[in-house]
Amino acid sequence: MAWELIIQSPSAERTYVSVKPGRTTLGRKAQNDIVIEDEVASRDHAILEFDRATNRLIVWDSGSTNGTFVNGKKIIKAHTLEHNDQLRIGAHLITVLSTETAGLKEPKAYQSGNYNELLLHSADNYTVLLLEFSKQLSKIQNLAEAQETITKFLKRMLNADKCRVVLAEHFDELIIEFGSGKIIDHVTQTQSAVIISRNSSGTSLKGEITSLVLSPVLIDQKVAALIYATKKDKAARPFEELDLLLIVGVSHHAAMTIQRLKYEQALVVSANYDMLTELPNRKLLLERLSNAIARTKRQKDYGFALFFIDVDDFKLVNDSLGHALGDQMLWEVGRRLQANFRETDTVARFGGDEFAVLYDDIRSVNDVLRIAQRIMEHASEPYTINNQEFVLSLSIGVTLSSTGYEFAEDVLRDADIAMYKSKEIGQGSLKIYDNEMHAQLMNSLKLQTEIRKAYKLKEFLLQYQPIISLETGRIAGVEALIRWNSRHAGLLKPDQFFSSINTTGILSDVEKWVLRTACEQIAQINIQSKRSDPLYVSVNLTNKQLENPGLAELIDETLVEYGVKPDQLWLEISEKTRLSDETAAIPMLQTLRSRGIRLCLDDFGTGYSTLRYLSHLPIDVLKIDRSLISDVDGNLESRKIIQTVIGLANNLGLGLVAEGVETRAQLDFLKASKCTYVQGYYFAEPLYPEQILELLKQDPSHL
Numbered sequence: 001m002a003w004e005l006i007i008q009s010p011s012a013e014r015t016y017v018s019v020k021p022g023r024t025t026l027g028r029k030a031q032n033d034i035v036i037e038d039e040v041a042s043r044d045h046a047i048l049e050f051d052r053a054t055n056r057l058i059v060w061d062s063g064s065t066n067g068t069f070v071n072g073k074k075i076i077k078a079h080t081l082e083h084n085d086q087l088r089i090g091a092h093l094i095t096v097l098s099t100e101t102a103g104l105k106e107p108k109a110y111q112s113g114n115y116n117e118l119l120l121h122s123a124d125n126y127t128v129l130l131l132e133f134s135k136q137l138s139k140i141q142n143l144a145e146a147q148e149t150i151t152k153f154l155k156r157m158l159n160a161d162k163c164r165v166v167l168a169e170h171f172d173e174l175i176i177e178f179g180s181g182k183i184i185d186h187v188t189q190t191q192s193a194v195i196i197s198r199n200s201s202g203t204s205l206k207g208e209i210t211s212l213v214l215s216p217v218l219i220d221q222k223v224a225a226l227i228y229a230t231k232k233d234k235a236a237r238p239f240e241e242l243d244l245l246l247i248v249g250v251s252h253h254a255a256m257t258i259q260r261l262k263y264e265q266a267l268v269v270s271a272n273y274d275m276l277t278e279l280p281n282r283k284l285l286l287e288r289l290s291n292a293i294a295r296t297k298r299q300k301d302y303g304f305a306l307f308f309i310d311v312d313d314f315k316l317v318n319d320s321l322g323h324a325l326g327d328q329m330l331w332e333v334g335r336r337l338q339a340n341f342r343e344t345d346t347v348a349r350f351g352g353d354e355f356a357v358l359y360d361d362i363r364s365v366n367d368v369l370r371i372a373q374r375i376m377e378h379a380s381e382p383y384t385i386n387n388q389e390f391v392l393s394l395s396i397g398v399t400l401s402s403t404g405y406e407f408a409e410d411v412l413r414d415a416d417i418a419m420y421k422s423k424e425i426g427q428g429s430l431k432i433y434d435n436e437m438h439a440q441l442m443n444s445l446k447l448q449t450e451i452r453k454a455y456k457l458k459e460f461l462l463q464y465q466p467i468i469s470l471e472t473g474r475i476a477g478v479e480a481l482i483r484w485n486s487r488h489a490g491l492l493k494p495d496q497f498f499s500s501i502n503t504t505g506i507l508s509d510v511e512k513w514v515l516r517t518a519c520e521q522i523a524q525i526n527i528q529s530k531r532s533d534p535l536y537v538s539v540n541l542t543n544k545q546l547e548n549p550g551l552a553e554l555i556d557e558t559l560v561e562y563g564v565k566p567d568q569l570w571l572e573i574s575e576k577t578r579l580s581d582e583t584a585a586i587p588m589l590q591t592l593r594s595r596g597i598r599l600c601l602d603d604f605g606t607g608y609s610t611l612r613y614l615s616h617l618p619i620d621v622l623k624i625d626r627s628l629i630s631d632v633d634g635n636l637e638s639r640k641i642i643q644t645v646i647g648l649a650n651n652l653g654l655g656l657v658a659e660g661v662e663t664r665a666q667l668d669f670l671k672a673s674k675c676t677y678v679q680g681y682y683f684a685e686p687l688y689p690e691q692i693l694e695l696l697k698q699d700p701s702h703l
Helices: 115-138 143-158 172-178 182-190 241-265 268-272 282-298 314-321 323-339 365-379 408-425 436-456 507-529 551-562 582-594 611-616 636-652 664-672 689-697
Strands: 003-009 012-018 022-027 046-051 056-061 086-089 092-098 162-167 194-197 211-219 222-231 305-311 346-351 354-359 383-385 388-390 394-400 430-432 460-469 475-486 490-492 536-540 569-574 598-604 621-624 655-658
Touching (some): 092 115, 115 241, 194 241, 222 241, 241 268, 268 282, 282 346, 282 354, 282 408, 314 323, 314 388, 323 346, 323 354, 323 365, 365 394, 365 430, 394 408, 436 475, 436 507, 460 689, 536 598, 582 598, 636 655
Parallel strands (some): 598 621
Antiparallel strands (some): 003 092, 022 046, 162 222, 211 222, 460 475
C-alpha cells in the first residue's frame, strides 16, 4: 500500500506526487522535497513521514509562522492522515490519497448526487481555491471573458484535456461532442452533476473521450449552462469525486457570474429592475452595495446594513393560489417593504421569494432592530388576494458594514447565511451575522458527513425506556429511543444529532431501520421473558414518514416478519409539529389504526393541539409532556392542568402516559389522578434490550 498527494493552488497546475518512505519536507525553500511557492508558507513549513511497515502517514508542523491545517483545523502536534484528508498550507491544498482506495471505484453511468449537498461539500473542501477564482470572476465585464476564465481555471485544476462552459441555447452542440444526448438530458432533468467514464455501464461516450465530469449551472433553479471537462488519454487517471466537488463549486460561482453579466447585457431598464415587482434587481443592488463599501473607506462615520429577506413557506402559497396569484402576493410584499424604508435605501428582489434591502447611512444597531421589527409587523398583517386572506411571515438576516468588507458579493453571502440561521430559530425571526456562523456551517457539514458514515458503519442503536401500568404496577411496554454510538463522541442522544439527519438524504432509511429493529428486538424480549402479557413497543413517527404512501405496507411486512401482533406496536406523532398535510396524513393514521396498531399523540401540552384538532386525529393515547409533570411537586396550577387533561382523555376514551416521572410525589399524584401509564427516570433510564430482560426477571411490581 502506498500514498499519493494531489497538490492544487490558485496559480499553478494540479500535480500528483507519490510519497516516498521516510520523511518528506514541505516549504518555500528550494531544497524541500515539495516546494510550496506561496508567500504564506515558511521556508521549512511541515514534514510528512511515511512508515511503510505500518502504512502510517503522519504530518507535523515545523514551527511555521502561519500554521498547517488538516481538514480545516490547525494542527498543534503530529497528526495521522487518512485517505481523502486535505492539508492546507497558505493557498495550497494537498489532498492525501491511499492508492489502494483511490481511483479504483469505477463510476456508474450518470452517477449523481444532490446538487446543494455537493455544493456544501465543495465549499468545505475548496474554499481557498474558489475564493481566488471568485475574485477573478468578480472583475470580468463580459460573458465571453467569463467563459474563458472558467475554462482555463478548470483545465488547470483538473488536468483536463478540454473544458467548456456551454449556455443553454447551445446544448445541441454537446450531443455531437459527447456522442449522446442522454447525458445532457439526464443532467438538465435531475439538475445533478455526474462523472462518466468509458467503462461506465448504460452509456457510451464518443470514441476519443475516456472520462467526463459534467455539472449544471443553476440560476433561479433552472439550468442556464453546463460546465464540463474531458480526458482523452486512456492511461490518465479518470475523474474522481473530488473533481466532481470542484466542478460543482465552480458552477456555483459561474452561475453568479453568468447571472450578473446577463443582467449587464440586457436593456438598461430591464437590466436593473425586477420585471414583476419593478424593484431594483440583484445587479443594481450589488452596484449600490459596492458604492456603499467604497464610501465606508472614504468616510469613517458612514455605515450601512444589508437585510436579506425570505418569505416563509411561500411554496405553500403558490401551491394553494397558483403562480399568477402568488406573483400578486410577491408584488404586495415588495410594496410593503418599500413602505418601511426611505428613498435613499434600496429595496430589491432577487427572484423567487427572496428580497434584500440596503439600509443606507446607519447610525446604530438599534436602527436595525427597530426597522426589522417594523418590517415583520407590517408583513404579518393579512394579505387579501381574490377575496381570500393569507398571513405570511418573513425570515431576515442582516450584516453590517462594521464587519469590514471588500466585495459586495461577500456582504450578500453573509446576510444570506444569517437569514438561514434565522430560519433555524423559527419563522418570522431575525439574525445578525457574526463570524462564528461560517464555522457553524462547516461544523454542520461535518456532522452530516459523520452521520452518513455512522449509518453505513451501523453505529446507530436503540435503547428502551419502560412504561409502567399504574393498574398492575408492572412494565406494560417500552419506548424505543435511537442513540448514536459515535466513535468520536461516545453515546449521543437524538437531540444532539437527529435534526441533522433530515439534510443527509438518509432520513427515510434511518426511520425504516428504527421501526424494523424495534419490532425485531421486542419480539426477542417477549420470547425470552416468556410473559403471559407481552410487552408493546412504542416507536416515534415523523411527519415525513406519514407522507410515505408505502408506510402501511412496510409496517405490515415488518409485523409479519418478526411475529409481532399489531396491538404490540404503538406509534407516536409529536404535538410539537402540526401535520404538514392533514389530508394525506389522517387517512394514513386511520389505515394504521384499523389494523389494530395504537396511535399516540406525544409531547401533549407543548404544541398546537386544540379540542377540534384533538378530536380530528384518530388517536388512542395522549402522552403528557415531561415539562408539565416536572412542575407537579410545587405548582398547584400544573396539578389542575394535568387533572383536566386526564379528565379530557377519559371523556374521549383515550389512554394516558405521563412522561418524565422522577419523584415519588409525582407518581403518587398521577396514581391518585387515575393516570393509565407512567414512564421516567424514577423507574429506569433508557436501557439496552438485555437490561430490559434483566428488569423483567425482578419483582413484577415497580410501584
